Amino acid sequence: MTVKMIAVDMDGTFLNSQQDYDRKSFNQLYKQMKQQNVRFVVASGNQYYQLKSFFPEIAEELSFVAENGAYVVSEGKEIFTGEIDSSTIHEVLTILADFKEGHTILCGKNSAYVAESEPDSFVEHGKKYYHRLKKVPNLFEVKDDTLFKFALSFPVEQVGEVLDQLHQALGDKVTPVSSGHGDVDLIIPGIHKAHGLLQLQELWGIKKHEVAAFGDSGNDLEMLKHAEYSYAMRNGQPKVKVAAKEIILSNDENGVLVKIAELLGN
Known part of the structure; x- marks a missing residue:
């Protein structure tokens, strides 16, 4: 071989x-x-x-x-x-707002972004995986970067159920995949x-x-x-x-x- x-x-x-x-x-x-x-x-x-x-x-x-x-x-x-267009970004963020126990990082080429309202514990967790992580007033306002992924975090025991719900809610806009622990990534289809x-x-x-x-x-x-x-x-x-x-x-x-x-x- x-x-x-x-x-x-x-x-x-x-x-x-x-x-x-x-x-x-x-x-x-x-x-x-x-x-x-x-x-x-x-x-x-x-x-x-x-x-x-x-x-x-x-x-x-x-x-x-x-x-x-x-x-x-x-x-x-x-x-x-890759790139997710801004209308899809906004649509996905709106859908994610209904997932009360989830936390979101928006990932781009220059940096990853997290809302100022997220708990410090989540931001510290995020910094392990995203060495460039900026706090912003809200994720809807992130501009001047090529955005290509959402990184979500949920209580571990909910991940299976959340994946099913995300598949249904998001349709073919982005694809939810588990990345271990309580983490779920939303990636560009294909x-x-x-x-x-x-x-x-x-x-x-x-x-x-x-x-x-x-x-x-x-x-x-x-x-x-x-x-x-x-x-x-x-x-x-x-x-x-x-x-x-x-x-x-x-x-x-x-x-x-x-x-x-x-x-x-x-």
């Missing part, structure tokens, strides 16, 4: 419960990837600026499918940027992690049968179905385990790095 691209989700997959990874092991594997001309791609629902921070020495060499595919950057160059990987495959001439992908949540499903070699974490959601070809060790057992070593022939 020849793998030329390895795509990893971050939270719950590449990162352990402490929001970190075995940097020494990864650095050794990354050197091998470069020697074997294997591309390493970070594919996450999180913000580009947050994702870069995990790889300070090599961020400019890597490719990022950020914001669930809405923003794709390779070696510091923008490859793809713009997901697999779409982002395709942009990079075209850039590099990499075929589907040369792609390996790792994930744990609902927003990884398209990517896992797309990749020839697909791996779900032992700690992953049940539907993700069904979609993947193999279930591997959990994110707290270095599951991704163990499997990458195997893929590289170690």
Whole structure:
């Protein structure tokens, strides 16, 4: 088997419960990837600026499918940027106002935005995933940015029910996907992690049968179905385990790095 691209989700997959990874092991594997001309791609629902921070020495060499595919950057160059038009943004914000226990971050290319009325605890939670997060009087007034995603947070036990309600309320305007914990992303229909990987495959001439992908949540499903070699974490959601070809060790057992070593022939 020849793998030329390895795509990893971050939270719950590449990162352990402490929001970190075995940097020494990864650095050794990354050197091998470069020697074997294997591309390493970070594919996450999180913000580009947050994702870069995990790889300070090599961020400019890597490719990022950020914001669930809405923003794709390779070696510091923008490859793809999605956009939700302003009338849809307003319509979705109006619908979200009816979800009393939900909290909303509006995600754009330059920054993410949160309403001043949101509790401090939610804003602090948001800053973990969105290193550029601005408080604004209200989200209806956000302008001068390309907006491409809503990041929502709900009590964990409500997520299943909320996803159903959002599907019904939003129709085909945006697609709700679970991204783990109590988080739900509203993404542009058809713009997901697999779409982002395709942009990079075209850039590099990499075929589907040369792609390996790792994930744990609902927003990884398209990517896992797309990749020839697909791996779900032992700690992953049940539907993700069904979609993947193999279930591997959990994110707290270095599951991704163990499997990458195997893929590289170690």
